[in-house]
Amino acid sequence: MSARAIGLWVWAGLLVLAALCVSQARYAADLSAFLPRAPSASERLLVEQLRNGIASRLLIVAIGGAEANERARLSRALAQALRADRRFSVVQNGSRAALQRDAEFLFAHRYRLSPAVTREQFSVAGLRAAIGRTLGLLAAPGGVLAAPSLANDPTGEMLALLDSIAHTPPPRRADGVWVSRDGREALLLVRTRAAGSDTDAQAAAIGAVRAAFEHAEAHLHAHATLQMTGPGVFAVAARARIKREVMRLSLLSGALILILLAFAYRSIAALALALVPVASGALAGVAAVALRFGVVQGVTLGFGVTLIGEAVDYSIYLFVQSRTAASTAPADWLRRAWPTVRLGMLTSVCGFAALLPSAFPGLAQLGWYSLTGVLAAGLVTRFVLPHLLPRRFAVRDLRAVGAAAARLLRPSRPAHGLLLLLALGSALVLYSHRETLWNHRLSALSPVPRAAARLDTRLRAALGAPDGRDLVVISAPSRQAALRAAERVGTVLDGLVARGMLGGYQSPATYLPSRALQRRRAHALPAPAVLRRRLAAALRGLPVSPAVLAPFVRAVERARQGPPLTRAGLTGTSFAAAVDGLLVPAAGGWDALLPLRRTGSGRIDLAAVRAALAQHARAHATVLDLKRQADALYRTYLDEAIRLALGGLAAIAVLLAVALRSPLRMLRVVLPLALAVLTVSAGLAALGVALTLLHVIGMLLIVAVGSNYALFFARRSLEPALTLASLLLANAATVLGFGVLAFSSVPVLRDLGQTVAPGAALALLFAALLAHAPSADAPG
Amino acid sequence: MTSGPRANLLATLAGVALALSGSCAHAGTRPAFERLMGLLAARQRGSVTFTARTYAAGLTRPLQSAGILRYRAPDHLEQLTREPARSALILDGERLTVRRDGRTRHLNLRDYPDIAVYVAALRDTLGGRGAQLQRHFAIGWHGTLAHWQLTLRPLQHRARVRRIRLTGAAADIHSIEILAADGARTVMRLGPTPAT
Numbered sequence: 001m002s003a004r005a006i007g008l009w010v011w012a013g014l015l016v017l018a019a020l021c022v023s024q025a026r027y028a029a030d031l032s033a034f035l036p037r038a039p040s041a042s043e044r045l046l047v048e049q050l051r052n053g054i055a056s057r058l059l060i061v062a063i064g065g066a067e068a069n070e071r072a073r074l075s076r077a078l079a080q081a082l083r084a085d086r087r088f089s090v091v092q093n094g095s096r097a098a099l100q101r102d103a104e105f106l107f108a109h110r111y112r113l114s115p116a117v118t119r120e121q122f123s124v125a126g127l128r129a130a131i132g133r134t135l136g137l138l139a140a141p142g143g144v145l146a147a148p149s150l151a152n153d154p155t156g157e158m159l160a161l162l163d164s165i166a167h168t169p170p171p172r173r174a175d176g177v178w179v180s181r182d183g184r185e186a187l188l189l190v191r192t193r194a195a196g197s198d199t200d201a202q203a204a205a206i207g208a209v210r211a212a213f214e215h216a217e218a219h220l221h222a223h224a225t226l227q228m229t230g231p232g233v234f235a236v237a238a239r240a241r242i243k244r245e246v247m248r249l250s251l252l253s254g255a256l257i258l259i260l261l262a263f264a265y266r267s268i269a270a271l272a273l274a275l276v277p278v279a280s281g282a283l284a285g286v287a288a289v290a291l292r293f294g295v296v297q298g299v300t301l302g303f304g305v306t307l308i309g310e311a312v313d314y315s316i317y318l319f320v321q322s323r324t325a326a327s328t329a330p331a332d333w334l335r336r337a338w339p340t341v342r343l344g345m346l347t348s349v350c351g352f353a354a355l356l357p358s359a360f361p362g363l364a365q366l367g368w369y370s371l372t373g374v375l376a377a378g379l380v381t382r383f384v385l386p387h388l389l390p391r392r393f394a395v396r397d398l399r400a401v402g403a404a405a406a407r408l409l410r411p412s413r414p415a416h417g418l419l420l421l422l423a424l425g426s427a428l429v430l431y432s433h434r435e436t437l438w439n440h441r442l443s444a445l446s447p448v449p450r451a452a453a454r455l456d457t458r459l460r461a462a463l464g465a466p467d468g469r470d471l472v473v474i475s476a477p478s479r480q481a482a483l484r485a486a487e488r489v490g491t492v493l494d495g496l497v498a499r500g501m502l503g504g505y506q507s508p509a510t511y512l513p514s515r516a517l518q519r520r521r522a523h524a525l526p527a528p529a530v531l532r533r534r535l536a537a538a539l540r541g542l543p544v545s546p547a548v549l550a551p552f553v554r555a556v557e558r559a560r561q562g563p564p565l566t567r568a569g570l571t572g573t574s575f576a577a578a579v580d581g582l583l584v585p586a587a588g589g590w591d592a593l594l595p596l597r598r599t600g601s602g603r604i605d606l607a608a609v610r611a612a613l614a615q616h617a618r619a620h621a622t623v624l625d626l627k628r629q630a631d632a633l634y635r636t637y638l639d640e641a642i643r644l645a646l647g648g649l650a651a652i653a654v655l656l657a658v659a660l661r662s663p664l665r666m667l668r669v670v671l672p673l674a675l676a677v678l679t680v681s682a683g684l685a686a687l688g689v690a691l692t693l694l695h696v697i698g699m700l701l702i703v704a705v706g707s708n709y710a711l712f713f714a715r716r717s718l719e720p721a722l723t724l725a726s727l728l729l730a731n732a733a734t735v736l737g738f739g740v741l742a743f744s745s746v747p748v749l750r751d752l753g754q755t756v757a758p759g760a761a762l763a764l765l766f767a768a769l770l771a772h773a774p775s776a777d778a779p780g
Numbered sequence: 781m782t783s784g785p786r787a788n789l790l791a792t793l794a795g796v797a798l799a800l801s802g803s804c805a806h807a808g809t810r811p812a813f814e815r816l817m818g819l820l821a822a823r824q825r826g827s828v829t830f831t832a833r834t835y836a837a838g839l840t841r842p843l844q845s846a847g848i849l850r851y852r853a854p855d856h857l858e859q860l861t862r863e864p865a866r867s868a869l870i871l872d873g874e875r876l877t878v879r880r881d882g883r884t885r886h887l888n889l890r891d892y893p894d895i896a897v898y899v900a901a902l903r904d905t906l907g908g909r910g911a912q913l914q915r916h917f918a919i920g921w922h923g924t925l926a927h928w929q930l931t932l933r934p935l936q937h938r939a940r941v942r943r944i945r946l947t948g949a950a951a952d953i954h955s956i957e958i959l960a961a962d963g964a965r966t967v968m969r970l971g972p973t974p975a976t
Contacts, residue, residue, distance in 0.1 A: 548838030
């Protein structure tokens with residue numbers, strides 16, 4: 001078997017294997033590609049909250065468009081349907097029946113739940129004071145409508161309990177259901193059982209809400225609009241959008257590059273052959289990602305569009321530059337040009353390899369995909385493609401194009417002067433924008449459109465749903481320990497609320513006190529005989545006859561002797577879901593979550609909360625500001641990306657220094673690339689674009705891709721016009737590939753595209769203008 | 781001049797006529813209700829003292845309270861109780877503020893239907909908003925503009941209020957009685973000098 005045949009067989013075999021991997025791979029298209037893997041414990045807690053916490057499971061449903069009573073009926077029908085659906089753990093629409101159930105539960109367990117149940121409260125003086133307050137309430141006009149019942153609750157325990165719970169102002173209600181602030185939408189609050197990061201389950205849940213709504217509409221002969229918001233909605237929309245965009249962008253850039261090549265080659269065979277390294281590279285890349293990561297991120301495929309632009313270059317160099325003498329040309333090209341292409345390929349590999357250690361799975365995948373893809377495309381161009389070329393294969397002669405371009409791009413003193421001015425100007429722009437150069441918010445990478453974010457903010461505010469931003473997380477070895485710790489932390493937080501430093505907070509222990517606290521409260525209740533005696537003394541001089549209070553004595557005795565309240569006892573109330581959301585199993589035990597609510601004005605002083613907790617609460621509690629800490633985490637990853645990019649640049653520099661063996665030639669390669677990066681960053685800054693992590697990566701790619709061009713200029717060419725023509729064509733293909741990304745609505749793709757597309761074009765331009773000698777040997 | 785039986789007959793007839801006019805709210809007396817509303821609506825602000833007695837099951841004697849009621853058009857109402865304990869009930873549009881035991885609570889009227897019925901009835905009567913009253917209550921009218929009795933029964937079934945009854949002469953309201961579904965009852969007497 002000839003070497004040629006072996007090469008072809010190995011290639012075909014590898015292709016089949018790669019195709020197998022690609023077909024077996026799992027594809028994810030959610031946001032997790034840009035949720036960093038978190039190294040430290042508190043960062044893990046943070047990412048866990050962002051991905052799977054209660055806030056991630058919330059769906060807010062808004063029904064608008066119809067008459068108010070129609071909306072209310074739809075809300076009730078929808079709530080009823082969703083409550084019967086196992087996929088939802090909470091469905092609330094503010095219905096009176098649900099409020100009634102909650103109120104009945106609270107009333108039934110008031111002596112176990114109320115923080116006011118103490119020994120003092122049930123002493124003679126305490127009873128007298130409490131009953132006196134109730135009488136005062138009853139005496140004021142309207143009191144007969146609001147005061148507690150003398151017979152059942154003379155001490156006003158229910159009011160005390162409600163006061164301790166009602167930290168958040170309730171949503172507006174109309175026609176018996178929750179409505180938005182302007183009253184034009186009926187609102188439902190739904191929580192999914194599945195975590196927010198489980199995009200498939202979220203999609204199913206959203207589909208179920210939609211189907212139930214349409215069913216209710218048909219059933220009630222009503223026509224209304226349905227809007228939903230929540231992390232799950234965002235994730236599902238983002239996935240759909242990434243899928244759609246990846247398809248659209250791949251097709252678009254592929255088509256554009258094909259048109260470009262068809263125009264340049266005027267040969268179907270050449271066109272088909274040009275795709276061989278591209279397809280091989282893409283297949284190898286996806287297979288490599290699947291093998292290494294297990295899951296292929298949709299965004300990676302989106303970035304893969306860029307690979308088309310890069311991988312197609314190699315065949316362009318081969319086809320265009322080997323135009324000279326048909327039969328021996330490929331072999332000739334391999335000897336003369338392949339070393340340059342190989343060096344260019346290796347610089348690209350260096351650049352992509354720098355992304356591998358990234359903490360963002362998306363970036364690491366991009367690096368690995370591009371690295372293997374470029375390598376595969378290069379090797380196929382070197383070892384397979386020449387053997388596939390038919391005899392007398394030739395593409396259109398592009399020498400004239402190259403010569404024309406060479407005349408335009410001739411290095412000259414004025415051109416060099418202009419470049420110097422450009423460098424100085426760019427540096428000046430960057431310096432003047434130094435304060436606003438970087439976007440430090442994680443949301444910069446979020447594909448959630450602004451309109452959707454606004455809807456989210458509005459509906460959350462209307463429902464008084466905590467934005468889940470500030471949170472105390474308590475880790476404990478058991479459920480009861482977590483509840484006890486939550487109670488200790490709650491006592492400290494109560495103090496902060498009283499001092500006006502905190503608007504309020506939620507705690508699982510509010511609805512499910514620890515057994516220890518329930519026991520303490522039960523012990524604070526006197527036995528019936530004792531209570532009767534104390535009541536007789538307490539009522540002296542008050543206009544209440546002790547006999548009336550018999551139901552009260554019985555209720556106290558029930559609470560004193562009864563079994564402790566358990567999670568099962570909460571079933572059927574909205575508190576069950578609250579407890580399930582706030583008391584969650586975690587690695588090594590249970591976590592209690594206490595979302596904090598700010599006061600009417602401004603932010604929570606988390607440092608003060610931390611200090612108070614550290615001083616008073618003996619609990620393993622962490623205070624998180626999800627948004628700020630997510631941003632802080634992102635900032636560390638931005639720094640990491642900058643470090644990685646610098647590392648990549650250093651690796652490329654070392655590679656070039658070794659390969660070119662001349663500081664001057666190396667400078668000639670590096671200078672145009674540095675200038676391109678400088679100009680592009682200045683351009684973005686001048687346009688008011690705050691740079692994100694992806695811009696940094698884009699700059700690395702400018703160097704990795706642009707080095708190919710610079711290397712050709714740094715070396716003497718026998719056919720400078722043909723070389724320049726091939727570079728122009730390759731460059732056009734790259735610019736098209738990345739340029740299409742620049743119009744994506746997915747920020748990560750857009751940022752990369754808007755950096756690399758102009759950067760690659762400028763790299764070629766600058767490399768030509770800085771070439772070491774005027775191309776005097778160019779014909780024409 | 782007239783004999784006894786005849787006088788009795790006349791009195792009876794007059795009584796029947798009065799009773800008819802009193803019960804027949806939709807005929808001749810409707811304009812009186814509208815006129816009362818008109819008179820009340822013309823008042824931009826007012827302030828009266830109140831004394832109240834509350835009767836409820838389990839009480840050996842009625843509870844007494846006293847304070848001030850203030851109204852300012854169009855929808856501001858304050859009920860400041862001075863005795864036996866200080867408390868305030870302030871209604872501003874849909875916002876209800878309750879102050880007692882040194883705590884202030886801001887509530888949305890819609891969320892407290894029981895207390896809302898009472899304060900809204902008071903506010904809408906003082907503001908002369910007849911249409912608003914008719915939307916939430918079945919209205920009973922008795923007497924004349926010079927000496928009237930207005931009975932408001934909530935249209936909503938499960939209200940904790942059974943009835944609110946106001947009496948007055950022209951634009952002066954003399955008394956307000958609140959009867960709860962459980963039989964508890966508060967009678968308020970209004971005026972610069974409390975009547976008995």
